[in-house]
Amino acid sequence: MAYKRPRPSGTDAGGRVPTGGAHRLLRAAVRRSATRTAAILLCSVASAGAAVASPAVVGHTLDLLLDRHSDATSWVVLSAVLLTAEVLLDTAVALLTGVTNARSTAWLRTGALGRLLATSPDRASPLPPGDVATRLSVNATEAGTVPAAAAALTASLLGPAGAVIALLFIDVWVALAFLAGLPLLVVVLRAFARNSSDTVGRYQQIQSDIASRLLEALDGARTIAAAGTEDRERARILQPLAGLDREGRRMWRIHGRAVANSQVLLPLLTTAVLGVGGVRLAAGAISVGELLAASRYAALAAGMGALAGLLGAIVRGRSAAARLAVVQDLPAVRHGEGTLPHEGSGTVEMRGVTVVREGRTVLTDVHLVVPGGTTAAVVGRSGAGKSTLAAVAGLLTEPDEGCVLLDGVPLHSLARDRLRQEVAYAFERPVFLAGTVADAIASGARRASADEIRTAARAAGADGFVQLLPERYESPVVGAPLSGGELQRLGLARAFAHAGRLLILDDATSSLDTATERQVDRALAQEVRPGTRLVVAHRISSASRADLVIWLEGGRVRAVGRHRDLWQDPAYRSVFAASDVPSEAPAQPAPTPKQVPRAPVSADVVGGPAAGRAAR
Incomplete structure (x- = not known):
């Protein structure tokens, strides 16, 4: 049977997640990491500047060396400084990118988790647990890369742009040979961004569906074992894999097509630059050093093909942010600052x-x-x-x-x-988190005292079976051999202790x-x-x-x-x-x-x- 992708909560009639929430969330993430993002941008721009200046300096150094000019030594030193600065700046960008990604992810994840806990349970219940876990883990991580990727993308445009401008200064005909192919590159990148968005969203949703099915199976493990339906359940959990495979292959075909087209187009442009540059060198319009610089600038401008990777990260991050925004937009239960009258019987x-x-x-x-x-x-x-x-x-x-x-x-x-x-x-079905039996009863807006815990347990009829546990009230509550009725009595004891x-x-x-x-x-x-x-x-x-x-x-x-x-x-x-x-x-x-x-x-x-x- 073919896998039918379910329509998740927070999607439109076409199963697409509205991007309005994603843009709002990503703008907030960028503002929060503005200092680090600006540092990434500045270091990237400085690195791009060093990369743009380096070919001209190296080309001029070559001409001075060929002419045995006395200033050649200082230009060699300047070339070495530029190359070293480029390496150091790239290292700083990598470090800042890692820190920014981690902190942006933590902020997005913490904010979504806080809103999930602040909303009413019935508002959050349409989101399956596995889907929520995927949104808070994988999707938050992908969305957290967007601020740094946006800064890197902006800076990545400066290097090729500077290279094209430098080609214009070297020789107009050489620059025109490169510019002739740029419209084709723009078409390739636009098609990549447009086609990637939908397939990435579907891929992420199927991931969530698999996680939800797995958690459901783990929750009902005893029922599955008792019914002997392990094989059927395994097939149910893995049924969406066909859809995941289909969307994954489509996603990488789109990415591979964009990279392949750019990798074919840009070397052709570089070859055209060298060909026109050779003709201009033969005509005496440019020097050997300027031809070397032109070849380096052509290679630098060809780096526009690497934009597909950054663009892909932003597309995935935007789709992930749209899914995370569904959690962020859950309405929080309103609370004020008021108090109750001192005397009151609970009307x-x-x-x-x-x-x-x-x-x-x-x-x-x-x-x-x-x-x-x-x-x-x-x-x-x-x-x-x-x-x-x-x-x-x-x-x-x-x-x-x-x-x-x-x-x-x-x-x-x-x-x-x-x-x-x-x-x-x-x-009816109380839930107890990690801790002891005493912790389970005591947990609330205030922590109940030891006497209140015992009194509440006796009132709920729980003290008898708690005394039979290995460590009594200090026994771990998770994994304790308790029946459904005993768990209910512990839940009653917790309510009685905080009544x-x-x-x-x-x-x-x-x-x-x-x-x-x-x-x-x-x-x-x-x-x-x-x-x-x-x-x-x-x-x-x-x-x-x-x-x-x-x-x-x-x-x-x-x-x-x-x-x-x-x-x-x-x-x-x-x-x-x-x-x-x-x-x-x-x-x-x-x-x-x-x-x-x-x-x-x-x-x-x-x-x-x-x-x-x-x-x-």
Whole structure:
């Protein structure tokens, strides 16, 4: 089956990456490395000047030596100085180029990584991990070469231009013999730049696709081994290689054609210069030294063929910068410098919240008030917008319309650290980075103390299995033999240790058995800092124990009320039909123990007029 190149995120309908972001990013990189780039340009210009002066000086030195002139020795010394200066300047250019490339790459990579971490997870999710890794590694490196390559290209034009001017001073006819072929060289270089751009972009995208497929396979290695599909998976990962081979061959054919054409054209021009120069020498119009200088200048002007290499580096860098700009242009979540009132119980209010992702409206005009100290369960069918509501409630993502307030303060006006100290999350599949179990629980806007770590672990039911690990809380968390339920309990422990006014559990108890879930519920009510709880629930048991239920349907709030009241609606009962047996829903669920006084729940107040009518 032929490989079909996928359309990556951030491309147009033709699969091309818009270059506007690339130009903006490269201009910023050039400005940031302006001092080093200027030094490269100056050294390159000085080297080009020495290279342009050298043939004239050497030619004149030859004429003086042939005439046995007394000044010949000083001109020999000057020739040696020019040649030495050219070598030293070229060495300085190479050193400065390496430093500039490294620092430009580091700046581009750091900036893109910072923007990736600053954006909301759902904004970054369309970019596969392998694609992101390629953009931040290979593409950043290629884009980082552009400032130095641009300076070198500018300087490289000066040498041949100076050589042509010097030919005009030596003899007009000799210069015209060279200039006659330049239009053909310009056509060759323009065609090279135009044809290279598209094929380089496709080559880079296929590289990213292969990396993405490989990371997917590594992530699902156990499933692949269990299914015995290693050969099929290997074929899937390597399927794009045919496209990579095709684009790579096309790219090098374009480059090779440009180099070959220039390598054929320029020697012909050099030969023409020597032929015309010989005729002019025979006519007595130029001297032997001037003929030698003309031949050297012709060779120097022929260096325009080397521009194809620099031009190719800039084309690849621009294409890479366009891919990197997709990451750089991810919108960062807004944060202010504000703080929350000293006294507050965690009242959450949503005013006209609408969220649109990938062209689809996920939440529509949500008006909601969850009183402080309330445990609210968010229920609904798959795709109803439950996780998006949970993400918006704690500013993991920004709404496209409307705003969210915590104790009367808009979330986007709060300082990032202050917000994260007051809003804690636990997820269905918690992720732990390198470090110990204690580090995994303690990590957050502030580092939890040893006592807080143990207390949170006990509340989440994690202390028992942690004590069985070889080094207990100092055991490395990555690679520890933990089940899915145990990992979830560690995630809950991390959230409990950092619980503030608002604690959001996004299906964070799905892997727990019923007994452990009830233990966690009791600890949540009695051992964790009091505040508002927003629980994305799929089980009837979770909804029945909540103070109120937020029922989502198609991205809208259909109703808000107590579980016992909503249970009278067959449509509400059908939400749980696929995940729970009816016997789990008690006719009169017991209220959850409360740590702080709670305001009476009114459907009209909590869910707005429409939700209140639906609840009634």
